[in-house]
Amino acid sequence: MGGGHVLFRLMTGTFGVACASGMALGAVLIQTVWGTEMAAIPPAAKREVDFIKDIQPLFKDHCYKCHGSSRQEGGLRLDRRDDALNGGDGGPVFAAGKSDESRLIKYVAAVDPDVVMPPEGDKLSDEQIGLLRAWIDQGAKWPKD
Template identity: 40%
Template sequence: MNAMRSFRRTIAAVAVLCAGGMLVALPSVGDEPTASPAIDAAPAPVPAEKRKVDFVRDVQPILQRSCYACHGPQKQTSEYRLDVRAIAHKGGEAYAPNILPGNAKESPLAQFVAGEGDTLMPPEGKGQRLSAAEVQTIRDWIDQGAAWPDELAGNETDKNDWWSLRPLVRSAISETP
């Protein structure tokens, strides 16, 4: 019997301590919430629409992963490449221009990766679809001017410029003495 009374007292004491602790931990109504100085000192994250999107850090990895298989150095479906700045901006067979710096809403590239309209990129079974965050990154990049560093501009090579497709030219025969 004595053990039972001791057990009840212990339970009652724990309950009182828990209830008291909760009352102390909860702020009073109308009190301003407080934060530790370490939290207050940290800068607030920059909203995505105000953060400068960097081509190398943010955009190029998305294009490499989801677009280069069909629009890269090895294959250029619809005569379109996303690894060469001039061609990426100019557009392919059907859409020109494809990137309108400062206007993601009207840029076909942003519409394609977002699945707006008739064309969805990448097509079903042709690559990993872009997440909503990646689509927003592409849109933000275009809205911010679609900056693409010169050192990563790539070389625009005309498909008809292959040595075997050039017209034959007679070489001048040099005279030997």
């Protein structure tokens, strides 16, 4: 009887330690993943961004080839306002005011190495990503016409 009791205490003790270290490990993992994601996205540009001057040429040079009038990869078209606002097969690709949660930004910043836009050729520079972020954070204003 007494022996069984000791064994029980031993087991619950070990279980408790295993649990605690599992939780600690989980917390470290979450911190690491979160930390990496945050670090991977370059900061937003500080200045005021203008869609026609700063953003449209960037889309044109780097995205229209696959997201323009002739091809709409992933169901996404970035050369027309209403199409761009609707997003692609996966829904909206940016949310005004929330650049860090916008898929468009995550993809150009290569947060997930498996989904990077553009998928071939040069990545966007930190400066270009900063402009896109600032544009989204400043309300993603896209003038009609």
